[in-house]
């Protein structure tokens with residue numbers, strides 16, 4: 001496969017849609033659990049978080065599939081080999097952690113017997129048995145995996161901004177989100 005100058009427009013637009021949604025979903029998840037929220041506000045945040053999380057899952061799966069099926073731009077040779085390996089490792093781990101977060105959130109909600117409004121409206125079965133033990137395990141995974149996810153996102157954004165400032169061409173692999 002030839003090596004393109006940029007990721008495909010689909011990969012780029014998915015990167016930025018997923019980025020914005022993840023950066024909204026994480027604080028919503030934390031805020032919705034705070035004491036003293038008005039009930040309607042809390043309900044709305046839960047609905048946004050759960051259903052947004054399911055949409056994120058679908059977008060991340062689509063993104064991984066697209067990523068594997070289309071050629072990727074190469075990092076410039078001026079970037080040391082070890083740094084390229086770390087970048088690839090961070091990116092792969094980001095994909096993995098997003099899937100872990102989405103699946104554990106879903107299992108936590110379904111095993112606890114709670115609704116996922118969007119899927120319920122579509123008549124989707126829960127696919128997860130009712131079980132307090134399972135709900136608790138999934139909740140623990142969901143509450144734990146967010147820390148490495150947040151840390152890697154900060155590292156990744158820091159690296160991305162460093163490339164933007166350095167003007168070494170790496171940022172334009174993923175920007176603009178649409179167009180050529």
Ligand code: HEM
Nearest residue numbers: 015019022067091094095153156157160161170171173174
């Ligand atoms: C908001 C600030 C962000 C900036 C400035 C940014 C920047 C970048 C850049 C420059 C690349 C291309 C790297 C390369 O060519 O190897 C990239 C790729 C990537 N970004 Fe981001 N990003 C941001 C947010 C996010 C977020 C929030 C996520 C997900 C949690 C994310 C996940 C990824 C992944 C998985 C790749 C790898 C693409 C691939 O090779 O499949 N990014 N990002």
Ligand code: HEM
Nearest residue numbers: 025026029030050053054056098101102105106109143146
């Ligand atoms: C990539 C997707 C997701 C991310 C990044 C994410 C992130 C978070 C974060 C940061 C929290 C706060 C955890 C805490 O303070 O203990 C949280 C809580 C929660 N999330 Fe998610 N989430 C995602 C997907 C989902 C999905 C798909 C569902 C359900 C369908 C879900 C359901 C929940 C629930 C129920 C809580 C409250 C947990 C509790 O009872 O302690 N999340 N999420």
